[in-house]
Amino acid sequence: MISRTTIDNVFETARVEEVIGDFVQLKRSGSNLKGLSPFTDERSPSFMVSPVKQIWKDFSSGKGGNVVAFLMEHEHFNYPEAIKYLAKKYGIEIEETEQSDEQKELANERESMYLVSEYANKFFQKKMHETDEGQAIGLSYFKERGFSAETIKKFDLGYSPDDWEIFTKTALDDGYKLEFLEKTGLSIVKENKRFDRFKGRVMFPIHSMSGRVLGFGGRILSNTKKAAKYLNSPESDIYHKSKVLYGIYYAKQAIAKEDNCYLVEGYTDVIQFHQSGIENTVSSSGTALTPEQIRLINRLTKNITVLFDGDAAGTRASLRGIDLILEQGMNVKVCPFPEGEDPDSFARANNEDELREFLEENSYDFITYKASLLMDESKNDPVKKAGLIRDMVNSIAKIPDNIQREVYLQECSRIMDISEDVLYATLAQIEKKDNPSSGGSKKRKMEVVKEESTPKVKIDHLYILERNIIKILLLYGNKEEEFEDLLLKQNEDTGELELEPEKQSSKVFEKIYLDLQEDEIAFSNEDFRKLYQLLITKLNSEDEVAIENIINDLETSQSKEVTDILMQEEQYELHNWDRHDIPVKNKEQTVNQFVSQTILNLRRHLIDKKLNELLEDIRIAETEDERTDIKNEVMGFNKLRTLLSDRLGRVM
Incomplete structure (x- = not known):
């Protein structure tokens, strides 16, 4: 077993943004970093890393957690493997006891x-x-x-x-x-x-x-x-051959830094390029390029430059792979080597500066290169030329981005000296053939799709409200605030229940704890119940609570909940939660308002739940006296609910 000292040292040293940066290209977004999800096939970044909180969240797959959770999800490590990986990366000596034969067996x-x-x-x-x-x-x-x-x-x-x-x-x-x-x-x-x-x-x-x-x-x-x-x-x-690229381990940082990946064919091509200083180079190891391999590169950069031998066979094989790269929404260039040369031999014969100069001067946009290549092949044969133009449009049809397609069609029209309308018509034919259910048109147009009515998703109000309490404790638990409490009293003249305001200062966690204790409210969600007990204990005993330390000691399901809470604050603004009586703190709202609003909504929700139970009791009551007693109880709860609603109006 790895000692606790080593584990603590790893968590203190490891930086989540540095570790994830080895696998995903991250770009600054305010105080956070964003990138493409390494877990799903996406083209718009929804993967967020918080250097301040030392956590990450993937909004496309729902996964999230600390640095160890990322390695366990991405590399399929178990917990000890993830700790060992981090220890090796940061040069931390691992203290562990000798494994017994029985442990090795297991x-x-x-x-x-x-x-x-x-x-x-x-x-x-x-x-x-x-x-x-x-x-x-x-x-x-x-x-x-x-x-x-x-x-x-x-x-x-x-x-x-x-x-x-x-x-x-x-x-x-x-x-x-x-x-x-x-x-x-x-x-x-x-x-x-x-x-x-x-x-x-x-x-x-x-x-x-x-x-x-x-x-x-x-x-x-x-x-x-x-x-x-x-x-x-x-x-x-x-x-799994289709999911592996030779050299990716050594090239990943250079690919992200250069924002480009050179794709070659063999092992020695990769090694020779690395030795020459061109470290952003990988190969498909002699197998046909696959979508999984392209997506592996897509995590690090959107740009691929395909390098291939100068012979005709190498050229055709590389052109087949280009369509696959385009289909994945990548930007692709091609760089052919002189006749009789390959990346390995060319790198051996030239120094780094000469190699870089060659790559820069001979890397062509795929449409330009393919057009010139096909034009040379077709010569003055109109039938061949027509077939080759269709070949080019076939490639353009693979591009998922409409604007990029439009630009490439215009470029193809210019190079091949053929009208855009003909190319648009050809593209429509190809799309209709690939997808018979979709109609074609001479020119691509933006389609306005009517929003179909979707079934309403039932919202678990209690889950959201309990989650909000955990969120408040995590973000504001030790904050000192002035709260206006309303004490329930009976008016001496009218005999009616009234709420009498009373102001007092306290820490947020104390306010929440006392209010929930007073109403004898227990969390229905098991993870929230455990988190609540843990946070109240820590907030009561420690002046400063480090959230990252809490996450490191939580069970997987609890860690995920905490990460979701901390990383989804911005996402809540995308949902109209107020319409569902679920408070979400906005920038203008004070902490004491948010706390009071959440607790009042929780109380009102529980009263609504109790009223529904009482109404069901009335339905099944056996005697009129029973029904009368229950109705009186319902009237009392309804008055209390009205008072809470009035109080909510004041808070909001």
Whole structure:
């Protein structure tokens, strides 16, 4: 177990904006930071981080919490893994007791697969650096590719010996289970035989965005025709090829900083670019580009520059991927290399300044490049030209943003020397074919859609009111305020109940506590009940209550509620809560007004609930005397409700 001292040290040191900034591009928004949700596919930012409160909230998925909660949600870490990740990031020494064999046995399957992958990563590095075979074959290959010792170390490059079972046997001898060696694909088991998957290959470990080893790519160096040149780990519970980009762990900060991502094809392209100083580079690892991979980049930047080989096959393959990038709402440029060159070879032959200059001068907007390319292919053949124009409009049709589509169609019209009306008509045909239910028109027009009547959502008034009390305690609990209490008294002349004003000063939490005690009000929501007890205890015993410290010690459901409360203050203004008798403090309203309004509304809500119960009692009463007694009780509650309503009018 990790010691409490280490956990406290991690929370004191870690900054939520720095940690999340490694995964999501954040931009300043007042005192907060905003970015695209890493949990949903969105194009407008709804992900908010508060450096002051050290919490985050994703309004599109509803998730939120502290820095550890983010890592648990985003990287699927358990609590100890998240603490260890933060400790490593901030150079904090971890104090923990030795795990017993029983505790190791209880480690979940997913974590076991991560541990096996990390073990393999170290094994391959050791075999390359510390054996004659590894140095002669693996290390010499990487050096021939021009990789420096620092680069080889940075990317954890290694070598798997040319032996059928050396890795599997060593791993088993070191206590790792064959079950997880097989599930990660590192070992192959057939008819009671077991052997290594990556026999005689140089190894490229594939990392997640947080730096965990997910799988491997292995390149064979011999000329045998029986074995594939490149071999990747198979799909597993921790490795999904379609959701991983090679180099993303090393490139994420540079991508966010440069606000652009260079997309290449292979492992060595990525490594060579990083070594040349172009660190905002990733690859799809030789697989076809997928929407999940593009969305991974979309969290860090909206701009992708696709780099491809100068040969015709590389050009066509890259152009196919462009449509997919456009479909995800990204801005895309293309940069072709000279004939016979690829990113790896070109970076080796040029220094950083020359490489950057080349990329800048030869990166074209996709529509400009595709038009020039297709025009060269079609020459003076009108039939080919017509087909190629349709190809370009097909690409434009993928763009979700109407304005961007409009601009690209105009640009296409200018480059191809064809009227805009024809292009709009072609676009309408394509859209109609893709979506038969939608009609087409010669020119795209903004459609006015009538709002359909939607069923009214039933609002849980009690939940909102209890939540508001927790919100008040969190934001204003220790604040000293002057409250005007109305004491319920009987008029000596008329005998009627009246509210007599009386002013007194007290802390907000004391006012709430005494009022709820007086009315014997208990919270109906279990999380709010626990939070209320915790906050009242802390506010009563501590002069200053640090909200971030409270969040760190809460259960997951309670932590989520607190985060929602702290981060949704701005969002409440989007809802017409006053119409539902649910008070929301606005900028002009004083704290004592907000407190009084909330408590009075809670009292009135509970009276309404009691009145409904009494009316039901009247319906089922067996005698007239019973009905008369209940009716008198109803009259009393109705008078009290009227008094509360009058008081609410004064407060509001």
